[in-house]
Amino acid sequence: MSYNGWSNRETWLVNLWFNPESIEDLDIIRDTLEEEYNQFEGFWGDMISFHSIDWTNLKQHFQTEEEIEIEFENMLKSIRGE
Template identity: 35%
Template sequence: MTSVALESQTEAIGYNGWTNRETWLVNLWLGNDMSSYDFLQRICKKRCETWEKAEELEAHFQDELEEMFDVPSFWSDILGTSLDRVDWYRVIEANIE
């Protein structure tokens, strides 16, 4: 299967019940690391709209990415593109208790 066909299939059906693989992976990692989970829960418990929580979570990871790579590179572009595909709203929705 070509990457184009795989991407079309992924967008049509999602991944493991999530918007896409990137969203699933972010949620998986946030749920499997205690400090990340605590951070996520602090955001989820804030008294603001879900979209505001999603924006805060996304901004956190974009800031982390910028700190990891002080100059543009192949890896910063690949990771940045992956983070851009994450459905941050869905991650927040799934973790609001």
């Protein structure tokens, strides 16, 4: 089931609250959240299912953006005759 364009609510929440700008950001966010979740599993488990976060879905979002940027740069090079 999708949620606001993301694969589920947990994935949407990560994107909403942390607003990652790169795949590297996602790696840092994942490590930080996993550490916090493991320290306070009962507390966090009542609010969010860490294991339901679709990290692949989040990364695909950036891969798509990166592909668009590359395509745009190639188009500009073509216009400039490079």
